[in-house]
Amino acid sequence: QVQLVESGGGLVQAGGSLRLSCAASGRTLSTSPMGWFRQAPGKERDFVSGISWSGGSTYYAESVKGRFTISRDNAKNTVYLQMNNLKSEDTAVYYCAIGSQGAAPRDIRPRYWGQGTQVTVSS
Secondary structure: OOEEEEEOOEEEEOOOOEEEEEEEEOOOOOOOOEEEEEEOOOOOEEEEEEEOOOOOOEEEOOOOOOOEEEEEEOOOOEEEEEEOOOOHHHOEEEEEEEOOOOOEOOEOOOOEEOOOEEEEEEO
8 A cells, every 4th residue: 555645835925945745655666756746726736846766857847947846765765846936826735646667757647646735825
């Protein structure tokens, strides 16, 4: 049984920073890509960023490129999302996901999801 637990969300002013973490348990992640998605109220869940199993390849949505950084620590079974220069439009529930083996960071083909963590950016 795979379990993903996100943390690090909260309320921050525009221009501020947050770091999200996603800890996985139940299996090794070292051969699977991982990613972050977000869902704002009344909108669909959108891709934010993906990272290869080795961590050597990453991909970002245009809306967050240059502001967000994804990374992973396979020894800790954890993926991170450093979010800088946050904007009000970044307000959403953020979900991490484990992708399908062999999938590229730009399309990780999620197999497992976390429960989500709320990020609220006040303007």
